[in-house]
Amino acid sequence: MIILDEHTVPLINEPIRLVDYSIAVFPQLMTKNAVKKALKRKELLLNGEIATSGHWMVEGNVIQLIDTESRIPKAFPLKVEVVFEDDYFLVVNKPSGLTVSGNSFRTLENAMVDQFILSSQKDALKWAKPVHRLDNATSGLVIMSKTATFHREMAKLFENRKVEKTYHAITTGEWSDEEGVIDSTINQQVAKTRYKILQQVPSLRSEFLSFVQLKPQTGRTHQLRIHCTFSNHPIAGDVLYGEAGNTLLHKGLFLAATQLSFIHPILKKDVTIEIAVPHKFFSLLEREERRWIKFKEKD
Numbered sequence: 001m002i003i004l005d006e007h008t009v010p011l012i013n014e015p016i017r018l019v020d021y022s023i024a025v026f027p028q029l030m031t032k033n034a035v036k037k038a039l040k041r042k043e044l045l046l047n048g049e050i051a052t053s054g055h056w057m058v059e060g061n062v063i064q065l066i067d068t069e070s071r072i073p074k075a076f077p078l079k080v081e082v083v084f085e086d087d088y089f090l091v092v093n094k095p096s097g098l099t100v101s102g103n104s105f106r107t108l109e110n111a112m113v114d115q116f117i118l119s120s121q122k123d124a125l126k127w128a129k130p131v132h133r134l135d136n137a138t139s140g141l142v143i144m145s146k147t148a149t150f151h152r153e154m155a156k157l158f159e160n161r162k163v164e165k166t167y168h169a170i171t172t173g174e175w176s177d178e179e180g181v182i183d184s185t186i187n188q189q190v191a192k193t194r195y196k197i198l199q200q201v202p203s204l205r206s207e208f209l210s211f212v213q214l215k216p217q218t219g220r221t222h223q224l225r226i227h228c229t230f231s232n233h234p235i236a237g238d239v240l241y242g243e244a245g246n247t248l249l250h251k252g253l254f255l256a257a258t259q260l261s262f263i264h265p266i267l268k269k270d271v272t273i274e275i276a277v278p279h280k281f282f283s284l285l286e287r288e289e290r291r292w293i294k295f296k297e298k299d
Helices: 032-040 148-159 223-230 279-298
Strands: 002-008 044-046 062-067 081-085 089-094 124-130 139-147 164-172 179-183 192-203 207-216 255-263 270-274
Touching: 002 148, 032 044, 124 148, 139 148, 148 255, 164 223, 164 279, 179 223, 192 223, 192 279, 207 223, 207 279
Parallel strands: 139 255
Antiparallel strands: 002 062, 044 062, 081 089, 089 139, 124 139, 164 207, 164 255, 179 192, 192 207, 255 270
16 A cells, blocks of 8 residues: 555534545545545545545544555556656656546556656655646646655645646637736636736637637636636637537647646755647647638638
8 A cells, every 4th residue: 555645634614524525635636526436446544544435524634545556557558758757757748638547548647657767766656646637638748656755745736736837728719918817716616827818810710719828826627628718718629618619629629738847845956847839739820810811812
């Protein structure tokens, strides 16, 4: 058994069951369904004992997320770009359409089983484990731990919002302000996203397409997609939250995690990992602007 993460319950005002309290306590368990699956697999301990969904939370309770698996998963045959790697963790560029982890075989976690260098540390993990999640449809940077200590400490940084995340997206419609903050609750939880417009081009399909930098200040599920839609600027290719009939079918979601900045929890040094914005973003902008110009020339 390896303890991947640990959380101590602070003073709480109202009684709440473990299954509800644990949502988003750990970056790996961002939904109620994910918590239920972890409980079913006996991956959550409460004060050192196997936890159940019915336990009530009180101040001082210690919840631990553990790794109960010992057998290395079968490798999923997919080459994934490794952007950075040291003895404690690696950062990969997840392609769009690939789930980070879970019960299916086709996951990033399974793909990386044979694509990294095992750590030399005493608490080395047998295979790299994702510290956080990225939507299946979203491409970009994902941190994967190589040691139990790094996994636990890095998870705390995410929990305490000590990891600065930058995304880039193509959204539909014209933004009135060059930059600002979207402050709208998601599932009755505080959610904030900073945005900055980098480029806007005319589009026959959407009137305008905008190239946007997004910086989530909180970590709600689908936060960026929901906030952009709430602002009447859905992300291009978003079949879940986008405008019906204007989702660029078969082009994928135009949202990518492009930069992560944090203090290395073991070496205590500043770390910034960055990748280029996917080429398809610029191709879409150029194509839509070209079509608009061509159409106007015919008028």
